Amino acid sequence: MNKSSLQYVLSGIFLVLGFIAVFGLSNYLERNRVSLPEAYQDEDLTLQGKRLKGYVLGAEGLMADWYWMQSLQYLGSKIISSKNENFDLGDLRPLNPRLLYPYLDNSTELDPKLMAAYTFGATMLPAIDTSKAIDLTEKGIANNPDSWNLYHLLGYIHWRNKDYEKAAQAYDAGMKLPGAPSFMRIMAASMRTQGGSRETARVMYKQMLASDPDAQTKTNAEFRLKELDALDDLDAINATLKAFTERQGRCASGWSEILPLLQNVKLPEGRSFLIDSSDSVVDPTGIPYSIDRSTCKAQIGPESTLPPS
Amino acid sequence: MKVRSNSALKTILTIALNTFREAVRDRVLYNLVIFVLLIIACAILLGDLTDGNEARTIVNIGLNAILIFGAFIAIFVGVSLVSKEIEKRTVFAIFAKPVRRSEFVLGKYLGLCLTLLVNVVVMGVGVSLALVYVKGGSLIYSIWGSILLIFLELTILTAVAILFSSFSSPALSALLTFFTFVIGHMSASLRDLAAGLGSKFAVFFFEVIYYLLPNLAHYSFRTEAANGMVPTSPMIGGAVIYAIVYSSILLLVSALIFRRRNFK
Numbered sequence: 001m002n003k004s005s006l007q008y009v010l011s012g013i014f015l016v017l018g019f020i021a022v023f024g025l026s027n028y029l030e031r032n033r034v035s036l037p038e039a040y041q042d043e044d045l046t047l048q049g050k051r052l053k054g055y056v057l058g059a060e061g062l063m064a065d066w067y068w069m070q071s072l073q074y075l076g077s078k079i080i081s082s083k084n085e086n087f088d089l090g091d092l093r094p095l096n097p098r099l100l101y102p103y104l105d106n107s108t109e110l111d112p113k114l115m116a117a118y119t120f121g122a123t124m125l126p127a128i129d130t131s132k133a134i135d136l137t138e139k140g141i142a143n144n145p146d147s148w149n150l151y152h153l154l155g156y157i158h159w160r161n162k163d164y165e166k167a168a169q170a171y172d173a174g175m176k177l178p179g180a181p182s183f184m185r186i187m188a189a190s191m192r193t194q195g196g197s198r199e200t201a202r203v204m205y206k207q208m209l210a211s212d213p214d215a216q217t218k219t220n221a222e223f224r225l226k227e228l229d230a231l232d233d234l235d236a237i238n239a240t241l242k243a244f245t246e247r248q249g250r251c252a253s254g255w256s257e258i259l260p261l262l263q264n265v266k267l268p269e270g271r272s273f274l275i276d277s278s279d280s281v282v283d284p285t286g287i288p289y290s291i292d293r294s295t296c297k298a299q300i301g302p303e304s305t306l307p308p309s
Numbered sequence: 310m311k312v313r314s315n316s317a318l319k320t321i322l323t324i325a326l327n328t329f330r331e332a333v334r335d336r337v338l339y340n341l342v343i344f345v346l347l348i349i350a351c352a353i354l355l356g357d358l359t360d361g362n363e364a365r366t367i368v369n370i371g372l373n374a375i376l377i378f379g380a381f382i383a384i385f386v387g388v389s390l391v392s393k394e395i396e397k398r399t400v401f402a403i404f405a406k407p408v409r410r411s412e413f414v415l416g417k418y419l420g421l422c423l424t425l426l427v428n429v430v431v432m433g434v435g436v437s438l439a440l441v442y443v444k445g446g447s448l449i450y451s452i453w454g455s456i457l458l459i460f461l462e463l464t465i466l467t468a469v470a471i472l473f474s475s476f477s478s479p480a481l482s483a484l485l486t487f488f489t490f491v492i493g494h495m496s497a498s499l500r501d502l503a504a505g506l507g508s509k510f511a512v513f514f515f516e517v518i519y520y521l522l523p524n525l526a527h528y529s530f531r532t533e534a535a536n537g538m539v540p541t542s543p544m545i546g547g548a549v550i551y552a553i554v555y556s557s558i559l560l561l562v563s564a565l566i567f568r569r570r571n572f573k
Contacts, residue, residue: 053498054495054497054498054501054526055495055498057376057490057491057494057495057529058376058494058525058526058528058529058531058532059369059373059531059532060532061365061368061369061531061532061533061535061536062369062370062373062531062532064369064532065359065365065366065369065370065535068359069358069359069366072358072359072360073358110532111532111535111536113536114365114536116359116360116362116365120360214360214361214362215360215361216360
């Protein structure tokens with residue numbers, strides 16, 4: 001090997017070793033980084049969207065996207081870092097995600113037509129602060145008066161808040177817009193006649209699953225539909241348990257005793273009970289329901305991610 | 310007279326083509342590689358970050374990157390167009406031929422505009438392909454109106470760079486052009502801000518700035534494009550005329566300054 005080749009080889013070895021050292025050092029520094037106090041992460045936003053408008057060289061849309069992505073990451077990190085694995089998606093207040101609204105507000109100030117931010121806000125904010133969810137959605141309607149979907153989201157927020165009259169008003173207003181689907185008319189009537197029914201909820205979430213583009217909304221709708229299916233399952237199982245108790249004078253000792261009876265039960269939407277390999281009836285997440293022998297009633301299993309019945 | 314105008318046109322086109330070739334030789338178009346890598350990374354990585362709404366973010370990142378890359382080329386290549394010829398003494402060889410100084414300035418300007426045109430078109434194609442990849446094809450139509458406006462903005466910026474470089478050093482010219490780029494985007498907002506302050510001097514000062522400096526906010530249509538909007542014909546027409554008029558003014562001043570300039 002001549003001198004020049006040797007120099008290349010040595011340089012190559014040095015480069016590889018150098019990068020290995022840099023890799024190790026980076027990890028070492030990351031591990032030894034002084035962590036910031038938790039409150040720092042939730043420090044109020046220094047910059048406000050409406051003040052940035054006109055001063056970001058025309059990149060308002062990009063800034064809006066950045067705030068919106070921050071809102072997704074912010075809520076996601078809150079959920080991931082939560083100690084409670086069985087938190088309720090319907091009530092996120094224990095996570096204290098108080099910056100979610102400012103992020104979405106900034107985002108929609110910079111780009112008033114950013115529908116994804118309104119949709120995300122209307123889906124997630126009701127679980128934190130209903131009034132903020134209404135504020136954001138009404139702002140969306142003011143900025144996008146032709147969007148029937150925003151009226152649908154406003155109706156959803158009021159429905160979730162059990163304010164069926166206001167929900168009906170939102171659907172009434174939305175159904176008059178060009179392009180509004182017949183679903184809006186059906187929901188306007190349903191809100192007035194059977195606002196709190198499970199069937200209305202099912203139609204609502206099915207619509208969200210079918211029409212809303214963002215993944216978070218779809219995940220939420222899927223989860224809620226599973227919850228509704230579980231409630232239907234429990235109603236049917238408890239009715240069967242009651243009939244068994246009346247006939248036998250005792251509560252069923254296990255699934256094997258009532259399984260033949262359950263096979264004759266018709267569930268809404270033409271569904272059948274889900275049964276696992278050990279012949280237990282399971283909820284839509286695959287976790288067996290449990291039977292409380294003292295009350296002789298079935299309930300959501302303790303390991304399930306669905307909220308307790 | 311007709312012979313002279315034909316000859317002037319030929320001279321300008323020759324200088325323009327040479328300027329374009331020089332830019333290619335100077336690897337100015339290498340920025341396209343960085344841009345393509347940026348867009349590929351966005352197309353692959355943004356899906357999770359944007360909850361499935363990556364198309365509009367690709368448009369926002371892509372169009373802003375086109376503007377930033379283009380602005381850097383317009384500023385840094387623009388300020389060196391004339392000064393490099395003087396520094397290398399090639400300017401003497403050029404003016405030994407029947408070439409007017411105004412033709413030289415105009416040729417240089419058009420050559421850089423051609424370079425910028427190739428740049429923005431290739432980058433626009435890159436954004437369009439990224440949109441096809443993320444199934445956001447419906448936005449492809451809307452981005453091209455915005456890309457045209459970006460190109461027009463860059464032609465004004467190039468004229469600004471040439472103006473400053475006609476009487477100042479390259480470093481100072483680059484700085485002044487950059488400030489013009491920033492203030493040009495903010496002039497309308499600054500004018501509104503001054504109106505709220507209540508100071509007559511501030512109102513007058515920002516009113517002058519608003520009309521004197523190029524109003525580049527007219528060419529910002531990136532946020533709208535990300536929402537699927539398309540600039541109207543009157544908007545495009547007005548933007549084209551504004552760019553031609555403003556650039557002509559700047560090039561005329563540049564040519565006048567350049568005519569009186571002593572290269573010794």
